Amino acid sequence: MNKPAVAVVMGSDSDLPVVKDATDILDQFRVSYELLVLSAHRSPRETHAFAITAVARGIKVIIAAAGGAAHLAGVIASEFPLPVVGIPIQTAALGGMDSLYSTVQMPPGVPVATVGINGAKNAGLLALQILAVGDPSLQKKLVVFKKQQAKAVVEKSKRLEKRRQ
Amino acid sequence: MNKPAVAVVMGSDSDLPVVKDATDILDQFRVSYELLVLSAHRSPRETHAFAITAVARGIKVIIAAAGGAAHLAGVIASEFPLPVVGIPIQTAALGGMDSLYSTVQMPPGVPVATVGINGAKNAGLLALQILAVGDPSLQKKLVVFKKQQAKAVVEKSKRLEKRRQ
Amino acid sequence: MNKPAVAVVMGSDSDLPVVKDATDILDQFRVSYELLVLSAHRSPRETHAFAITAVARGIKVIIAAAGGAAHLAGVIASEFPLPVVGIPIQTAALGGMDSLYSTVQMPPGVPVATVGINGAKNAGLLALQILAVGDPSLQKKLVVFKKQQAKAVVEKSKRLEKRRQ
Amino acid sequence: MNKPAVAVVMGSDSDLPVVKDATDILDQFRVSYELLVLSAHRSPRETHAFAITAVARGIKVIIAAAGGAAHLAGVIASEFPLPVVGIPIQTAALGGMDSLYSTVQMPPGVPVATVGINGAKNAGLLALQILAVGDPSLQKKLVVFKKQQAKAVVEKSKRLEKRRQ
Amino acid sequence: MNKPAVAVVMGSDSDLPVVKDATDILDQFRVSYELLVLSAHRSPRETHAFAITAVARGIKVIIAAAGGAAHLAGVIASEFPLPVVGIPIQTAALGGMDSLYSTVQMPPGVPVATVGINGAKNAGLLALQILAVGDPSLQKKLVVFKKQQAKAVVEKSKRLEKRRQ
Amino acid sequence: MNKPAVAVVMGSDSDLPVVKDATDILDQFRVSYELLVLSAHRSPRETHAFAITAVARGIKVIIAAAGGAAHLAGVIASEFPLPVVGIPIQTAALGGMDSLYSTVQMPPGVPVATVGINGAKNAGLLALQILAVGDPSLQKKLVVFKKQQAKAVVEKSKRLEKRRQ
């Protein structure tokens, strides 16, 4: 397996069932990735060390998932100079509105590319799209993916029509 | 000037004062871009034509700004296979909460890389970070940018300290 | 069966249990309709084709149901010159507040007639009311419907009173 | 002038500056309308009388604008069997979120076709679209309107491009 | 049983399990009441008739429970000149935020005495407090109720303490 | 002047411009009232003393206005056995949503009759309605008030109609 260009990190291992949608799509496109539990608040030094060494390890995009006062993506983006994709995790009390605001409302100068609440599949796809900017073969695969996706919708529509007859 | 790799589009020319923060940072990094007014709702065919021809024109990243039921970024992302960065524009009634939800809460399969409400500077920076994945010289400039940004904060802090003495 | 004047479309076949309330009321009034799965984001070309050919097929009203960054009704309304009724689908994270804002907060020039979250029965009724503007017999049926509805409430009230005695 | 098919009502004369966007578009399409101040709460009997006599007066669509606990559209819809379009008025404290919820979250059986907060222009257009279902000449005018609208966006885009050169 | 001074009405018989907290407390204080299902939207004429005849029937306070675009309390308050207590019913999509805003945000001139979401017990107590203004014996009972309530809390605290030993 | 049956209290003298709408309507109906600044948080002992002595002073209804974590109405209601009307004051940051929730979401056993954000006129009217339960002459005045209010709306509607001709 080649050196991974993507890192997927999450604030708690309880986020894994959501984050799996991101790693599944990366697996499907055969793009390798690092996978870590890192907490901006509980393991700040490991998070810091991870962020400042990522470029040297060949990481091109980091996907970070966290809930509540979700600082993980922002803290990594404070050091990592390439794209950070943030996944706001759904929360029991506020539905993930807290996670979303904490991830997306970054100050000017430090962007986090935020996807929807629990939008891990889209985070994976966004990472693939970012890599595809410099990788024509990956870009082609994404075009095919779009076509298959449209086809799947069309087929569902046809099945619905059949059931009515 | 070389062929632009970035396109910046907005739903209404009234969004221009906000969007300028995105084009300013692109100008600062000497990255050229297309600049258009396109409405997902009022000029749907032009928007569609723009999205399906963008790859052929050499566009690598599209920044789309819209407010309210902000569909522009999503509609472009439905066709464009590379990263779309969405800027939710602040609104009079709901402060931009409507624009944010309409931009970020995309269905699985079609991501929009969303920045904060009116976060146009970060949208420009995110586009630069995406291009930098395949452009080491741009990556270096972004590292320098981060350092200068930190320095500016340190200087503000020193000035504050001086005023107290 | 005569050529349908109503089309009912949904962003995902998982919306069908909600959308059924709309088709049930259309069935009850013996108004025929097209029924399709169409995604503004995953099958944009089919959606576009559907919207621009609807008038020619004799469609007078389109009901569109979608959740999250719900662009389906708006995208159809960008092309279809007659009424589009939008049903915001309830969502796990934000309860459908995202769907509602994405459906109702349309820019000036392109209305979507929005009903409540999961308000599919009302969407069907609104389509019937729209058709009734030019159809006196349908209008009469709607007046009868209103009376039966009132009667049903009165009967529930009486049953409640009886239980107390 | 012929007998009006549209009625435009508002909860308070302070809503007039917003409601004017609805009457302007009706004027532009030369569709005549009744215009009244009616309060579901302060003049309930007049509101009730208005709603039950509207069909007999030839009214086909009613546009109702109100803010806060905005009951006007719903109260009219409880009696009027044809489409009621609701405009939630922006409010000082809650931005119109209260008006929106009070207008759109109707119980099954009594729809209100809700437009965005202060979306009076769209309310007017929706009324026109509803009338156009049975009026081919009005439908043609709406198609032209859509084209001009698209053209206006294209022209704004060109002007923006020129300014950059 | 004497003629009831309180009426308890609800928009749907599905609200009964919540509303029972109001009737239970009225039962506990041996205050009789009318109990009806009335819908501002589905049975508007019955609602109107109820509101304008209530004073003549001896009703002094009306408790009205409704959810969503909850207009019931407001519609009754538009006619009834004595206190109307509104109970916003919890809703699936928005948790009752819609019911609360629709009940409490009344325009100047027509108050609704609103209690918390699903706060039926408090609605009953508020009705009792209102009657107690002119009924010293009821006032005394309410003072006793307050004392017992405090005592119950103290006892729970003591039980908790015991468990710790 | 006779002994006041109403007390109007506010958390801060900066609330006076809002609270004036309550005292104005009481003045208009010639109902006398106590007027105090009392803070649940900054002057808790005075607030407590006020609440436990109010019945003895002849107070029948207390109107309490406060903003933010608005505890004033609730704290008074914890001691006062007759109706407490709460006015949530609009706030700079959250528009009064904080004041509203803090006032209305009372636990079972201790109601606060809450009016809309800044709804001081309705608070005054609600106090009058409460007193009118045992005061037929006041009740008559409230019926007249309702009629004049309706008349004022009708006149505004006529003036609007005239302007159009």
Added chain:
Amino acid sequence: MNKPAVAVVMGSDSDLPVVKDATDILDQFRVSYELLVLSAHRSPRETHAFAITAVARGIKVIIAAAGGAAHLAGVIASEFPLPVVGIPIQTAALGGMDSLYSTVQMPPGVPVATVGINGAKNAGLLALQILAVGDPSLQKKLVVFKKQQAKAVVEKSKRLEKRRQ
């Protein structure tokens, strides 16, 4: 056992399962505490007595948990001159947004140190941190706690890595 320096109070014994996270962490650090049920609204005199006698009993920090119109922490803070930590309890209707605003939005002059919704463990830790300001041995234990916490995250990350191999 030595005289407790911490008091943990809750508005209802139904809050105990949440509050347990606070007492567990205090137990873990062997810091003793009072534990009471106190209601700002249902047992106001006991609450008041508790607050004004707490300093004399040697209490240094009070943790107060309440939901809805959560006044408990604020009412205690109105009398107690040392830190009050507020835990907003999650609620069925509004998720705890009501509890949070009622606890945190205190007027200038009377702070409540608010933790997240249901954040009882953090409330306990905050109390420990406050005591640690004057207690070097407790401070050391908190430093050790931080290290163990980081270690636990690192271990979870390693376990995740192993599972992938």
Added chain:
Amino acid sequence: MNKPAVAVVMGSDSDLPVVKDATDILDQFRVSYELLVLSAHRSPRETHAFAITAVARGIKVIIAAAGGAAHLAGVIASEFPLPVVGIPIQTAALGGMDSLYSTVQMPPGVPVATVGINGAKNAGLLALQILAVGDPSLQKKLVVFKKQQAKAVVEKSKRLEKRRQ
């Protein structure tokens, strides 16, 4: 001047007008403090260095103010083992709801003592209360402060009463 026990930091010097309420109250109590601009996102290394050296410098409490995706307090709390007080700064788009959630919704294990939006005065007071736990003379001053605060409210009430006579 003695070595400061309090540090006051803010994410941007534009927060200074709000933060001044915190330093004013510290000045009033003659408690010295460090004052810095530190950005969790733009100057992460300086922020990190500040947090890990604070204990050694004698800092006992840190007050941190930030807006939007407000990570400053949380990032400092990840390293600093003593109390961190967070001030959520009001924001243009979301009123500070974003800042509040980002500050208060911390994961179990790392508390931030959050005050209200722009609640800088209360942040200063909370820092004083924390220091007072181990400083009886400061505690006495806080008791006096509470009394004066109550007195000021009473005087405002008297002035209001006089104006009425």
